Amino acid sequence: MDFRLSDEHVEYQRYCRAFAADVMRPVAARHDREQSVPWECIRAARQWNLNGLEFIQKMGSDPDGLLGVIAIEELHWGCAGIALAVSASSLAAAGIASSGTPEQIGRWVPECYGEGDEIKLGAYAVTEAGAGSDVKSLRTTARLDGEEWVLNGTKVFISNGGIADVTVVVATVDPELGHRGQASFVLPKGTPGFSQGKKEDKLGIRASQTAEVVLDDCRVPVDFLLGGMDKLNRKLERARAGESTGRASGALATFEITRPLVGASALGIAQAAYEWTLAYLETESDEGGPLLEQQRVQQVLADVATEIEGARLLVWRAAWMGRNGVPMTGGQGSMSKLKAGDVAMWAVPALMDLVGPYAQTTECPLEKWFRDAKIYQIFEGTAQIQRLVVSRMQRQEYTERLKEAAQVLEQPPGAPTGDVLGEDALAVSTY
Ligand SMILES: Cc1cc2nc3c(=O)[nH]c(=O)nc-3n(C[C@H](O)[C@H](O)[C@H](O)COP(=O)(O)OP(=O)(O)OC[C@H]3O[C@@H](n4cnc5c(N)ncnc54)[C@H](O)[C@@H]3O)c2cc1C
The missing domain is CATH 2.40.110.10 (Butyryl-CoA Dehydrogenase, subunit A, domain 2)
Known part of the structure; x- marks a missing residue:
């Protein structure tokens, strides 16, 4: 197991960060204030190859599945609203790709983005x-x-x-x-x-x-x-006859694959708030001395950094599992979205408390990140719904592991058990 990003990943992360810093950040406050569609950023994202069919193809080309979550985290570091404006078309494209015929996919997916310089949504x-x-x-x-x-x-x-x-x-x-x-x-x-x-x-x-x-x-x-x-007719007939289609579990499996991307979005906000606060505290002092040297401040910063890293590992693991066809039967995709959304919504106010009253003003970027963070506990399945999904999938997985372990134990004496017994016993005992 190697947790380091490859050179290609690091280079791509820097590329996306440059777009977020140079193209998104300068106009983020204006679009936030005016609630206007950031057309210039969507066009620029196309030129930078961060929007459109080529972008989707690049994401699919990564055997580790990390390019997508890296790009999404960095764009949301720039501005979550603009990042969603740049990427929301993918929801429609994914809906067409998962339900359409090959002809419909070929006709309608390009219509969600436009081709060349043409922008469609x-x-x-x-x-x-x-x-x-x-x-x-x-x-x-x-x-x-x-x-x-x-x-x-x-x-x-x-x-x-x-x-x-x-x-x-x-x-x-x-x-x-x-x-x-x-x-x-x-x-x-x-x-x-x-x-x-x-x-x-x-x-x-x-x-x-x-x-x-x-x-x-x-x-x-x-x-x-x-x-x-x-x-459709076949589906309706089966439903009327009370036959199972397996579609519910298919939809659940698809959500598990898309949810790490939403988790990465929330992480972008948390990371932005953390980095900004570090830089701000570097220059601030109070009667207790420079803020960054105070242990009460260090306690909070350590917790924020640890929570962000933990959530990121869940996001990257789920993205890797999705790309490599490893079934997320324990709800690993939902876990990653749940954790990252909760981390963003906890970390930003924790950092605001360190900064003090200035964090309440619209001059301070934490105020915007605080407002932006909440949606990640609401859309693409609320935090409460993620908890239901995780708890049900965990229960099912646990029951199946118990059954497997029981079968192994029932094997007649002399039957080859070998490592299997050891692994299963260990798996059960870790729950
Ligand atoms: C900015 C924004 C963008 C959006 N974009 C889209 C979009 O592009 N396309 C789209 O189709 N939708 C979109 N949505 C809708 C979003 O997906 C829904 O708001 C979300 O799924 C919650 O559904 P709801 O609003 O019906 O709330 P409800 O389901 O009514 O939930 C209300 C509260 O009850 C809780 N709750 C509900 N059921 C349970 C339960 N069984 N156990 C415990 N708690 C429960 C929820 O967690 C929530 O806290 C968007 C929403 C927002 C705010």
Whole structure:
């Protein structure tokens, strides 16, 4: 096991940090204040190859799976709102890639980014009032009418909502089947009946547009259903017959792979706050002397550094597992997001306490990082939902390990047990 980053990783980390420092930081406060879409940063990110199809391909080329979490952490170090504006299209692209046919993936994924210098955006619209964590309760409907699907409903809190060129909408085709009666549809910008509702005035990540998306008798051709009619019909038939599809565990496995990226986002904020505070305290003193030499200050800084490192190890481990096809049956992806979100939301106020009243002013960057940190306990699965996922996956894994250990112990005398018995016994005793 080698925990060091490779030369390529270190070089890429520096490259992303340069973009964050030189392109994002200078305009971060303005976009935060004005809540404006940072188009110039999105364009620059394309030029720097930190947005778009080539960026996605580069992430996929890393056998360790770390380039993605390194890039995301560094961009969020620059500004979490701008970083989300730069990267949110990937949610739509991932939705298309996981549900679409090869033809649909080839047609629509490029539409989420645009090609060459052309900038396009994607949005992924699931959440509704009363149906965020509880996804089975979606009320947006999709009804087949001849050769068209007709969609009705309102999606809330959608990143890039209203400004996206392509919005992937999850709607219910048969409400009685809960999540198994749902399907995903592609809605290009300008589709009649499809409009932006209220734009949210938010606490944090204000450079990322969040808005309602309204579907009012919105018609799309039948082939805008991701996966196609045959696949949907088979799925509905199986659900009506009460057969299991294994889809729930498939979706869980996909979330485990994407969650480390959200954890890396939260880490970027925590790291930014830590670095800034170190530099600030270097120059400050009080009656007890220079702040950095005081043990009460060192106690807090050590805890912040340790928590950030611990969360980063969870994020990197989960990213590596996802890339290398190691099943995250213990909820390692969810753990990484849970821990990193909680660390950011704990570390920033802990650092603010060291800085004192200045940290409460809008002149101090900690004030913005404090506002930006909260969302990482809310979206992409709230912290409470991550805890449920981790606890259920741990329980299942534990039960399976017990069963495996029991089987080994039941082997007749003389049967080859060898190291297997030792390993299993050890695994069980560590719980
Ligand atoms: C800035 C922003 C951007 C977003 N972007 C998108 C986007 O692009 N696309 C999209 O579809 N959605 C998006 N969302 C929505 C986000 O994913 C949801 O807000 C989130 O999943 C929570 O769902 P909810 O709002 O329905 O809250 P609820 O599920 O109603 O949760 C409310 C509270 O109850 C807790 N809770 C709920 N169920 C349980 C339980 N079983 N056990 C314990 N506690 C529980 C939650 O943890 C939470 O604290 C965004 C939200 C925000 C704020």
